[in-house]
Amino acid sequence: MVFPRRWTATWFAFGLLLAGGCDPTRADDGPGDEPAEAARRVSDDPVVYEVTIGSEGDALLYDVRRFTVEAESLVRLTLVNSSSPAKGMLHNWLLVMPGTEDAVAAQGLVAGYYRSWVPESEDVLASGRALKAGERELIEFRAPSQAGSYPYLCTIPGHAQTMRGVMLVE
16 A cells, blocks of 8 residues: 555654654753753843744754743744745644643644644643744743743644654743
8 A cells, every 4th residue: 555655754753752752851852952042042121032943844843842941031932844845744833731732732633724723722822823834933922930841832733743842941
């Protein structure tokens, strides 16, 4: 049986997840493992951080899988879809409450294309629209007041299993 190429990539990414790969909380995940400096502090009054997160080419991965900000700081996140136009992949970005990633991903499927797979949920703290290859979007939001690890993910169908990361709030 022959499968379309995009199905093969999706199943490959799913296999990585099952094999224990792409865990954003592990320290040895490879080139996308960014130090805390991935977010640059650009202002002290008010406290403002800037970070740029893109897709790793046509892989179902973010190029920054971890960054750190201060509690209640303003975050200016630029999302860049670096996938090739030939593949036509869409990507989005959602910051969610800890422990809700899978539920939000499932709700995103229900939200569908016209809502950019972004569900209406109290668990979604910040989000951006679905971007086509080569597009970018500025997403501005306040970091949570509570210190902790806040996961982010892409909720485009088939992407949520591997396109994940963590925003650390100090």
